[in-house]
Amino acid sequence: MTATKTALDPKLFKKIEIICEKGEEQLESEQYDTAIETFMEAYDLVPEPKIHWNVSTWILTALGDAHFMLGDWDSLEESAGFAMLCPEGAVNPYLHLRLGQAHFELGNMEPAKEQLTKAFEAEGAEIFGDDDAKYLAFAQA
Structure with missing residues (x-):
């Protein structure tokens, strides 16, 4: 069994963090579709397997918020379900x-x-x- 990876390379983490901060600002400005694109941009940078990284929990949770605000229940179910598989997600x-x-x-x-x-x-x-x-x-x- 392989250990779960919890920390990304600091430079990559900083890049993801900056993108997610932009996504959070878009959420606050009710630009939900744009926020989804931004969070997906950040998620695309997470190495495979994505469910092994703490940052995936954070990104997928934020993505779920955008889907919730849009009333896109299928996409919310998908993002929250995947987030549950990531570190600390199930708790x-x-x-x-x-x-x-x-x-x-x-x-x-x-x-x-x-x-x-x-x-x-x-x-x-x-x-x-x-x-x-x-x-x-x-x-x-």
Whole structure:
């Protein structure tokens, strides 16, 4: 079994970080499609296998946020699902939230309940922030 790689070459990491900061600014400016392109640019720089790198968790989570804002549930489910496979992904309450929301919107209620409940149990109602109250209500039902 090979060890999971967690740190990139510092120069490559800095390049990815700069690109992701640009993507975060685009998210904040509600330029979601542009943010997706920017995060994909950063993700393309991550060496294979991408799921072995911590930075992939970060990029895929941000990518999922952009998909969430656009209501692109299939793409959110895909990015959050891949992020779960990356280092620390499976224990990240925010990823449980986003994956649960994707499942909810796609009508996959059993996995939605499981993921939203994990997010709620880990972080309480605060993790749901300003998102539609239906997600918190479903997690608590």
